[in-house]
Amino acid sequence: MQAATAIFARRLGHASVRLVDGAARPGAKILVSGGSRCNVTNAIVTARDYWGGRRTIVKRVLARLPVAQTIRFFDEIGVPLKEEPTAKLFPRSDRSRDVLDALLATARALEVTLSPSTRVHEVRREGRGFHLETSRGPLASRAVVLATGGLSLPKTGSDGGGLQMARALGHTVVPTTPALAPLLLDRVNASISGVAQDVELALRVDERQTERIRGPMLWTHFGVSGPAALDMSRHWLRARLEGRRGVVTVSLRPGDVFESVDREWSAATAQRPRVTLQKAMVETLPASVASALLGQLGVQGDTRLADLTRDSRRALSHALTALPLPIVDSRGYGYAEATAGGVALDEIDPASMESRRCAGLFLVGEMLDVDGRLGGFNFQWAWASGRTAAEGLARTLASHP
Numbered sequence: 001m002q003a004a005t006a007i008f009a010r011r012l013g014h015a016s017v018r019l020v021d022g023a024a025r026p027g028a029k030i031l032v033s034g035g036s037r038c039n040v041t042n043a044i045v046t047a048r049d050y051w052g053g054r055r056t057i058v059k060r061v062l063a064r065l066p067v068a069q070t071i072r073f074f075d076e077i078g079v080p081l082k083e084e085p086t087a088k089l090f091p092r093s094d095r096s097r098d099v100l101d102a103l104l105a106t107a108r109a110l111e112v113t114l115s116p117s118t119r120v121h122e123v124r125r126e127g128r129g130f131h132l133e134t135s136r137g138p139l140a141s142r143a144v145v146l147a148t149g150g151l152s153l154p155k156t157g158s159d160g161g162g163l164q165m166a167r168a169l170g171h172t173v174v175p176t177t178p179a180l181a182p183l184l185l186d187r188v189n190a191s192i193s194g195v196a197q198d199v200e201l202a203l204r205v206d207e208r209q210t211e212r213i214r215g216p217m218l219w220t221h222f223g224v225s226g227p228a229a230l231d232m233s234r235h236w237l238r239a240r241l242e243g244r245r246g247v248v249t250v251s252l253r254p255g256d257v258f259e260s261v262d263r264e265w266s267a268a269t270a271q272r273p274r275v276t277l278q279k280a281m282v283e284t285l286p287a288s289v290a291s292a293l294l295g296q297l298g299v300q301g302d303t304r305l306a307d308l309t310r311d312s313r314r315a316l317s318h319a320l321t322a323l324p325l326p327i328v329d330s331r332g333y334g335y336a337e338a339t340a341g342g343v344a345l346d347e348i349d350p351a352s353m354e355s356r357r358c359a360g361l362f363l364v365g366e367m368l369d370v371d372g373r374l375g376g377f378n379f380q381w382a383w384a385s386g387r388t389a390a391e392g393l394a395r396t397l398a399s400h401p
């Protein structure tokens with residue numbers, strides 16, 4: 001959804017801008033985003049919040065639209081934002097609809113021509129400009145901004161067709177995987193489905209720890225979801241794509257390690273030998289999770305701490321701090337909030353988002369090899385790359401009118 005790019009371009013004096021979108025109602029992703037509240041951006045955005053292509057490139061693009069300017073932009077178009085304690089920013093109204101309506105209304109007010117239900121099949125370089133084949137006939141244009149998104153939630157219109165067009169125009173597409181997607185587990189325990197808890201996930205790839213992510217996780221009927229699982233998904237999927245073995249473990253005691261938890265159990269056994277395991281465990285865990293864990297370890301919940309064998313105690317401490325999650329896959333693009341991989345970033349000039357492969361072509365947003373973590377970072381990337389492209393367009397067209 002690049003109404004924002006069109007707005008930036010018109011504001012910078014670009015003579016005529018047409019927004020062509022295959023969807024009958026463009027911006028569907030904005031509507032469903034952030035639980036229909038649209039997490040527009042984040043108070044603190046750095047290149048370290050993103051993965052994919054080189055971070056120096058991401059940093060240069062982000063610098064062209066600092067968060068303060070994003071906030072001002074939305075304020076100007078009538079969508080004041082509020083910051084939540086998590087540092088996420090949402091519209092004060094808590095309605096994603098207001099974000100979309102304001103973007104479309106502003107684009108219209110700036111005389112951007114909106115062409116919904118117009119699927120682009122082909123973009124071809126022709127003469128000094130471009131020829132577009134669309135579902136509503138041919139179009140000619142001096143410059144083109146490709147903003148077709150990645151593959152996440154394809155029913156909203158971003159189904160990877162844009163990546164094919166970028167390829168046909170000479171670009172390399174880094175293989176894609178879902179990102180910010182729920183994870184499917186080999187075994188699920190129905191009794192804990194629906195339970196959310198704070199966890200720390202750790203990924204080991206080829207026996208080396210590569211990522212640690214702390215945050216809420218939701219046990220579901222298919223596996224795991226919630227912020228920590230969503231943020232972990234791209235890392236597990238990238239490891240698999242590269243043919244490497246990724247093992248994710250969950251700590252149900254975030255911040256603790258095996259030794260400290262095991263010491264705690266020893267101390268509890270000495271102080272309260274007659275307390276049952278189940279009772280001791282629910283002091284730090286949801287009761288259903290405690291029962292499920294004990295069941296998996298084959299330990300009875302009514303075992304008194306004094307009767308817990310050393311081996312069982314150590315197995316419990318291990319399970320509490322590094323329980324392997326039997327991940328078999330993600331839930332796929334249909335449930336993913338973003339796409340990892342995409343058009344190779346080093347084929348783009350970060351000062352303008354102009355293609356280094358095809359002059360006059362600009363690429364922005366999720367179709368590039370950049371994916372942000374949960375928290376408003378993907379939209380911030382879309383706004384910042386859109387703003388950069390608008391500046392690039394203005395410069396290119398001024399120098400080659």
Ligand SMILES: Cc1cc2nc3c(=O)[nH]c(=O)nc-3n(C[C@H](O)[C@H](O)[C@H](O)COP(=O)(O)OP(=O)(O)OC[C@H]3O[C@@H](n4cnc5c(N)ncnc54)[C@H](O)[C@@H]3O)c2cc1C
Pocket residue numbers: 001002020021022023026027028029030032033034035038039040041118119120121147148149150152153156157158159160161162336337338364365366367375376377378379380382
């Ligand atoms: C459920 C969900 C919730 C999310 N919540 C958040 C959030 O709260 N905060 C956040 O930062 N990010 C969120 N995201 C991610 C964010 O929505 C995307 O990163 C962002 O929308 C990407 O913008 P884009 O313009 O690059 O692509 P998109 O928003 O995907 O837009 C691409 C547009 O291109 C059109 N298109 C594609 N191919 C063609 C073609 N061949 N011809 C014509 N038109 C075409 C599509 O119809 C679509 O309108 C969420 C994503 C999902 C799926």
